[in-house]
Amino acid sequence: xxxxxxxxxxxxxxxxxxxxxxxxxxxxxxxxxxxxxxxxxxxxxxxxxxxxxxxxxxxxxxxxxxxxxxxxxxxxxxxxxxxxxxxxxxxxxxxxxxxxxxxxxxxxxxxxxxxxxxxxxxxxxxxxxxxxxx
Amino acid sequence: xxxxxxxxxxxxxxxxxxxxxxxxxxxxxxxxxxxxxxxxxxxxxxxxxxxxxxxxxxxxxxxxxxxxxxxxxxxxxxxxxxxxxxxxxxxxxxxxxxxxxxxxxxxxxxxxxxxxxxxxxxxxxxxxxxxx
Numbered sequence: 001x002x003x004x005x006x007x008x009x010x011x012x013x014x015x016x017x018x019x020x021x022x023x024x025x026x027x028x029x030x031x032x033x034x035x036x037x038x039x040x041x042x043x044x045x046x047x048x049x050x051x052x053x054x055x056x057x058x059x060x061x062x063x064x065x066x067x068x069x070x071x072x073x074x075x076x077x078x079x080x081x082x083x084x085x086x087x088x089x090x091x092x093x094x095x096x097x098x099x100x101x102x103x104x105x106x107x108x109x110x111x112x113x114x115x116x117x118x119x120x121x122x123x124x125x126x127x128x129x130x131x132x133x134x
Numbered sequence: 135x136x137x138x139x140x141x142x143x144x145x146x147x148x149x150x151x152x153x154x155x156x157x158x159x160x161x162x163x164x165x166x167x168x169x170x171x172x173x174x175x176x177x178x179x180x181x182x183x184x185x186x187x188x189x190x191x192x193x194x195x196x197x198x199x200x201x202x203x204x205x206x207x208x209x210x211x212x213x214x215x216x217x218x219x220x221x222x223x224x225x226x227x228x229x230x231x232x233x234x235x236x237x238x239x240x241x242x243x244x245x246x247x248x249x250x251x252x253x254x255x256x257x258x259x260x261x262x263x264x265x266x
Contacts, residue, residue: 050251052176054173117178124178
């Protein structure tokens with residue numbers, strides 16, 4: 001005997017649940033990621049587990065392996081960078097500068113820069129490290 | 135004469151453009167954000183929170199970083215143990231790190247990490263002058 005199953009109408013697919021999921025994902029990625037200007041060259045920070053938590057914000061100086069510099073994602077030479085830092089320092093006295101240096105960069109490209117920043121009047125300079133190697 | 139306007143149907147608000155915009159925002163934030171776990175090490179601190187200069191002449195421990203990135207204390211390779219022992223003999227000693235210009239950033243960071251682990255709280259890095 002053949003039993004005829006009554007055909008059910010297909011359930012209405014609501015777009016509202018899709019919006020909910022996308023909204024959750026959007027908020028998640030906004031909270032987890034940090035919106036930093038990325039340098040125009042490869043920078044992998046040195047590894048150290050003794051670092052402190054990096055606060056948000058601030059001006060970022062990137063130092064490449066070969067000593068090239070970038071300020072907030074824009075490649076520039078050292079004199080221009082220091083002039084720009086002095087301008088920023090004049091606008092905002094408590095300027096926070098973080099240096100994102102490549103782990104293999106030579107210290108002759110880093111330490112004189114820190115001295116120059118200090119002479120420019122910047123009182124808060126940190127070096128970015130990562131607790132886990134990339 | 136009174137003209138009656140024909141009632142128009144209310145336009146339905148469609149949700150599709152909203153989904154589109156949210157999708158674009160989602161992709162934007164996924165692509166532009168960086169998800170590296172970053173920490174920091176202070177290099178210059180304002181005087182207010184810096185360590186007060188000791189009253190008397192404090193003993194100094196010098197850590198050298200060689201050009202290939204090895205840290206040395208009194209001619210021996212630097213370890214947490216050796217620095218902790220040296221700090222026990224001179225509790226309020228200043229720890230100076232003298233890096234070679236040829237060493238890399240990882241070498242300096244590793245030496246600072248070892249010194250921090252050994253309990254050095256008065257830590258300074260000797261800065262090199264800019265080559266003109």
